[in-house]
Amino acid sequence: RPLHPRSYSITLLPGDGIGPEVVSVAKDILSVVGAHExxxxxxxxxxxxxAALDAVGVPLPEETLAAAKQSDAVLLGAIGGYKWDGxxxxxxxxxxxxxxxxxxxxxxxxxxxxxxxxxxxxxTLKKEVAxxxxxxxxxxxxxxxxFGEPRGFGTNDKGEDFGFNTEIYSTFEIDRIARVAxxxxxxxxxxxxxxxxxxxxxxxxxWRKRVNEIASEYSDVQLSHMYVDNAAMQxxxxxxxxxxxxxxxxxxxxxxxxxxxxxxxxxxxxSASVSESGPGLFEPIHGSAPDxxxxxxxxxxxxxxxxxxxxxYGLGEENAARRIEAAVIETLNKGFRTSDIHSSGMVLxxxxxxxxxxxxxxxxQK
Amino acid sequence: RPLHPRSYSITLLPGDGIGPEVVSVAKDILSVVGAHExxxxxxxxxxxxxAALDAVGVPLPEETLAAAKQSDAVLLGAIGGYKWDGxxxxxxxxxxxxxxxxxxxxxxxxxxxxxxxxxxxxxTLKKEVAxxxxxxxxxxxxxxxxFGEPRGFGTNDKGEDFGFNTEIYSTFEIDRIARVAxxxxxxxxxxxxxxxxxxxxxxxxxWRKRVNEIASEYSDVQLSHMYVDNAAMQxxxxxxxxxxxxxxxxxxxxxxxxxxxxxxxxxxxxSASVSESGPGLFEPIHGSAPDxxxxxxxxxxxxxxxxxxxxxYGLGEENAARRIEAAVIETLNKGFRTSDIHSSGMVLxxxxxxxxxxxxxxxxQK
Ligand SMILES: CC(C)[C@H](C(=O)O)[C@@H](O)C(=O)O
Ligand SMILES: CC(C)[C@H](C(=O)O)[C@@H](O)C(=O)O
Numbered sequence: 001r002p003l004h005p006r007s008y009s010i011t012l013l014p015g016d017g018i019g020p021e022v023v024s025v026a027k028d029i030l031s032v033v034g035a036h037e038x039x040x041x042x043x044x045x046x047x048x049x050x051a052a053l054d055a056v057g058v059p060l061p062e063e064t065l066a067a068a069k070q071s072d073a074v075l076l077g078a079i080g081g082y083k084w085d086g087x088x089x090x091x092x093x094x095x096x097x098x099x100x101x102x103x104x105x106x107x108x109x110x111x112x113x114x115x116x117x118x119x120x121x122x123x124t125l126k127k128e129v130a131x132x133x134x135x136x137x138x139x140x141x142x143x144x145x146x147f148g149e150p151r152g153f154g155t156n157d158k159g160e161d162f163g164f165n166t167e168i169y170s171t172f173e174i175d176r177i178a179r180v181a182x183x184x185x186x187x188x189x190x191x192x193x194x195x196x197x198x199x200x201x202x203x204x205x206x207w208r209k210r211v212n213e214i215a216s217e218y219s220d221v222q223l224s225h226m227y228v229d230n231a232a233m234q235x236x237x238x239x240x241x242x243x244x245x246x247x248x249x250x251x252x253x254x255x256x257x258x259x260x261x262x263x264x265x266x267x268x269x270x271s272a273s274v275s276e277s278g279p280g281l282f283e284p285i286h287g288s289a290p291d292x293x294x295x296x297x298x299x300x301x302x303x304x305x306x307x308x309x310x311x312x313y314g315l316g317e318e319n320a321a322r323r324i325e326a327a328v329i330e331t332l333n334k335g336f337r338t339s340d341i342h343s344s345g346m347v348l349x350x351x352x353x354x355x356x357x358x359x360x361x362x363x364x365q366k
Numbered sequence: 367r368p369l370h371p372r373s374y375s376i377t378l379l380p381g382d383g384i385g386p387e388v389v390s391v392a393k394d395i396l397s398v399v400g401a402h403e404x405x406x407x408x409x410x411x412x413x414x415x416x417a418a419l420d421a422v423g424v425p426l427p428e429e430t431l432a433a434a435k436q437s438d439a440v441l442l443g444a445i446g447g448y449k450w451d452g453x454x455x456x457x458x459x460x461x462x463x464x465x466x467x468x469x470x471x472x473x474x475x476x477x478x479x480x481x482x483x484x485x486x487x488x489x490t491l492k493k494e495v496a497x498x499x500x501x502x503x504x505x506x507x508x509x510x511x512x513f514g515e516p517r518g519f520g521t522n523d524k525g526e527d528f529g530f531n532t533e534i535y536s537t538f539e540i541d542r543i544a545r546v547a548x549x550x551x552x553x554x555x556x557x558x559x560x561x562x563x564x565x566x567x568x569x570x571x572x573w574r575k576r577v578n579e580i581a582s583e584y585s586d587v588q589l590s591h592m593y594v595d596n597a598a599m600q601x602x603x604x605x606x607x608x609x610x611x612x613x614x615x616x617x618x619x620x621x622x623x624x625x626x627x628x629x630x631x632x633x634x635x636x637s638a639s640v641s642e643s644g645p646g647l648f649e650p651i652h653g654s655a656p657d658x659x660x661x662x663x664x665x666x667x668x669x670x671x672x673x674x675x676x677x678x679y680g681l682g683e684e685n686a687a688r689r690i691e692a693a694v695i696e697t698l699n700k701g702f703r704t705s706d707i708h709s710s711g712m713v714l715x716x717x718x719x720x721x722x723x724x725x726x727x728x729x730x731q732k
Contacts, residue, residue: 094565124495124602145511145533151568160536163572167511168530170522197616199460202517206529232620233627236490236602250563254598254620261599 007040008072008315011279013064013100016050016093017288018298018351019077025300025355026075026307029324032362033311037320044071048100049079049093049288059096065103073314074104074281075307078288101141106273106281107173108180109139109252110313113239113259116268118332119341123264125236130262135242136188137259138181139252141273143173144203146249167203169248174210176276181246182218190221191243195231195251207248228255235259260285267299267340270306272313282310296350299338301328304358327361334361373406374438374681377645379414379430379466382459383654384664384717385443391666391721392441392673395690398728399677403686410437414466415445415459415654425462431469439680440470440647441673444654467507472639472647473539474546475505475618476679479605479625482634484698485707489630491602496628501608502554503625504547505618507639509539510569512615533569535614540576542642547612548584556587557609561597561617573614594621601625626651633665633706636672638679648676662716665704667694670724693727700727 012027014020027043034041046064047055055061059079068074079093089095115123115133123130148166155161178194185192194211196204208225215223226234228251234241235258247255260266266286274280284302292298304324312321336357337346349357378393380386393409400407412430413421421427425445434440445459455461481489481499489496514532521527544560551558560577562570574591581589592600594617600607601624613621626632632652640646650668658664670690678687702723703712715723 089571092565098566124492124604125490126492129490146566148530153568153572156536158536158538160538161572162534162536163568163570164514164532164534165567165569166530166532168528170524170526170528172524172526197619199458200464200512201531202519202529203531204529205455206519206527229619229623232598232624233632236624236627238490251620253563253595254617257595258598258602258624261602266599 005038005040007042009042009044009070011068011071011074012043012045013048013068013074013076014045014051015048015077015079015288016081017078017290017293019079019288021294021296021298021351022284022300022303023075023077025351026303028355029304029358029362030307032359033320033323036323036362036365037317039317039320048076049096050081050084052096053084053087053091053093059091059093060099060103065100068100068104068279071279073279073310075303075310076281076283077303078284078286080288081290098146100281101273102147104279104281105142105275107140107142108177108274109141109256110184110272110274110309111137111139111256111259111285113137113263113269115263116265116332119265119268121264121343122341123262125239125262129239130264133239133262135239135259136184136244137252137256138177138184138244138246139256140173140177140247140249143169144249167201167250169203169207171206171210174207175214178211178214178246181244182214182221185221185244186218189243192221193224193226193231193242193245195226195228195245195247195255197228198225199227211246231255232258235262265341266302267338268301268305270302270309272306272309274313280310280314282306282314296352297339298351299340300351300355304328304355323362323365326365327358330361331357371404371406373408375408375410375436377434377437377440378409378411379434379440379442380411380417381414381443381445381654382416382447383444383656383659385445385654387660387662387664387717388650388666388669389441389443391717392669394721395670395724395728396673398725399686399689402689402728402731403683405683405686414442415462416447416450418462419450419453419457419459425457425459426465426469431466434466434470434645437645439645439676441669441676442647442649443669444650444652446654447656464512466647467639468513470645470647471508471641473506473508474543474640475507475622476550476638476640476675477503477505477622477625477635477651479503479629479635481629482631482698485631485634487630487709488707489628491605491628495605496630499605499628501605501625502550502610503618503622504543504550504610504612505622506539506543506613506615509535510615533567533616535569535573537572537576540573541580543612544577544580547610548580548587551587551610552584555609558587559590559592559597559608559611561592561594561611561613561621563594564591565593577612597621598624601628631707632668633704634667634671636668636675638672638675640679646676646680648672648680662718663705664717665706666717666721670694670721689728689731692731693724696727697723
């Protein structure tokens with residue numbers, strides 16, 4: 001790959017609902033930022049989720065996974081919708097997402113929850129509690145109860161049916177996610193809180209033990225442990241106490257969403273899912289919002305900020321990432337708001353227009 | 367058992383930290399309310415938790431469980447403390463609690479989360495979001511990943527250690543907790559939200575299927591389903607949307623604590639754990655607060671209100687339960703506050719004095 005221009009192949013997975021709209025905006029911004037930074041992007045758009053179910057009958061076609069694996073990074077819009085809600089598990093859009101995570105081996109899910117000063121009033125938390133919140137949840141993404149075997153259904157000796165799953169973590173899985181978390185904490189406020197249920201679960205006991213082991217490699221990072229029930233409370237009581245949180249797949253699913261809503265603007269929140277090598281997966285945390293799909297009402301900023309994470313964590317293009325983030329801040333400062341974050345006195349805009357305003361801000365950057 | 371006076375035996379498990387202080391207050395109030403209602407209580411105080419570990423080396427002595435089983439209801443203070451935090455699992459105070467739940471077979475944990483109008487400002491949620499919140503989480507308490515087998519530790523074929531647990535639910539377990547939840551919803555606003563992760567977990571798929579089955583027996587109750595990650599968000603975004611929530615053991619652990627903190631006054635929140643027959647277990651949701659133990663600072667109202675739940679759900683003594691609740695409301699209305707719920711203009715009192723004030727209110731009732 002030549003150094004000038006640096007060039008990357010990006011797999012675009014627009015998916016369902018508002019996915020195509022927001023991915024289209026993010027793609028345009030990526031390209032323009034790339035031009036400013038001397039980076040060239042080659043895009044490969046592939047079907048996934050409900051769109052893939054409709055087109056070829058599976059939520060993650062083999063060609064889509066293969067293309068994703070061969071690319072430098074994957075940008076996903078959103079998947080799912082009422083239409084496929086009743087599908088059996090193998091034919092659920094969500095199953096495609098789980099297959100994509102497993103297929104790419106992206107074991108570390110990075111979920112920043114930042115309260116934007118411009119949007120602090122949209123939080124349901126009191127201003128004095130919400131302002132200044134800037135935390136990140138590192139969720140283990142390819143292990144635990146989501147993927148643990150055995151799983152399934154059976155009938156017990158009393159003739160009752162049962163359903164079961166296995167929560168399981170190996171030292172290998174815990175160590176690698178712990179290292180990612182310590183590395184990230186080190187670049188932030190050097191405070192890591194590991195969340196588990198070690199007072200009840202063996203899987204959590206091993207988790208806590210290994211996190212304590214790995215901590216010896218990171219003596220500059222201040223480590224604490226918290227039970228998941230307490231963490232769910234503390235996020236509401238005093239979210240500013242947290243800097244970096246690391247936890248397993250299912251607790252991370254719950255706590256990262258809880259942390260998100262505290263910001264009051266889930267339409268603004270990006271995510272990154274990365275492995276040790278190989279392409280990362282970048283996506284907004286919001287869903288496919290079928291109710292407003294195709295109406296140019298969606299907030300594209302979560303996807304735009306996911307593109308920034310793609311540049312930072314996926315390609316190591318820090319300057320380009322900062323360009324996007326600065327442009328988003330400037331656009332908010334100018335008062336542009338999609339309906340989900342609109343408040344009186346602000347300029348209500350649609351999805352496309354919001355993208356155009358971010359582009360203007362990119363272009364006006366030195 | 368003679369009808370006049372009605373008499374009940376109550377097992378008191380004061381436990382650790384502030385447990386003895388708050389149980390002592392609740393006991394006095396039970397007795398006085400009993401006198402007003404023509405009910406006689408016989409108390410049997412037994413060791414449990416850290417106190418039992420120190421005294422006899424196990425967190426739930428056989429005699430304690432036996433006494434609890436033979437009584438009409440069990441009132442627990444709180445268990446645990448720094449001293450026993452490093453203990454191995456069989457010698458943790460928490461293990462005693464799990465053994466007590468299992469031993470009594472109390473599969474349904476009732477966790478009301480009510481925002482008291484007098485205390486709405488202590489919530490970190492905005493007043494307009496928190497006010498009027500009045501929900502109850504029904505948590506399955508003796509099954510799921512807390513008790514599922516197999517569980518433990520092992521080494522895989524790559525030589526890595528692992529820890530694992532089993533999330534498992536049978537139709538029998540789901541049906542009975544669902545029925546409890548529908549019954550309770552029916553006595554409230556007739557809205558039941560079942561929380562699961564049926565898009566990923568087989569145990570949750572069966573959960574959802576059975577809850578839908580049982581719903582046919584309760585056509586007057588409006589049933590909805592929500593994924594646990596979304597529920598964690600919705601509790602913060604708009605908690606008033608919920609009336610009755612039913613969920614499994616681990617999700618219930620997390621969501622009931624999340625719902626509690628929203629009220630801003632966990633020192634006020636009681637809980638009840640009941641079976642189909644046999645004594646129920648009643649306890650405040652707060653912990654043992656070792657930092658303030660023995661200083662007469664604890665808020666006894668959660669335990670006092672747990673005694674009210676004991677009367678209502680444990681003994682069917684609705685009038686006596688209402689007496690306690692009315693007295694607590696009157697005491698708050700008079701402005702008495704322990705330090706955890708104190709605000710300017712209110713009368714700061716300690717644990718004992720708060721108890722005395724509630725007693726005064728009981729005595730002044732007609
Ligand atoms: C759609 C679902 C399978 C998924 C998950 O639980 O991981 C989603 O909630 C998420 O957090 O990305
Ligand atoms: C102490 C612990 C084992 C317990 C639980 O997880 O059930 C506690 O958190 C609770 O909710 O009563």
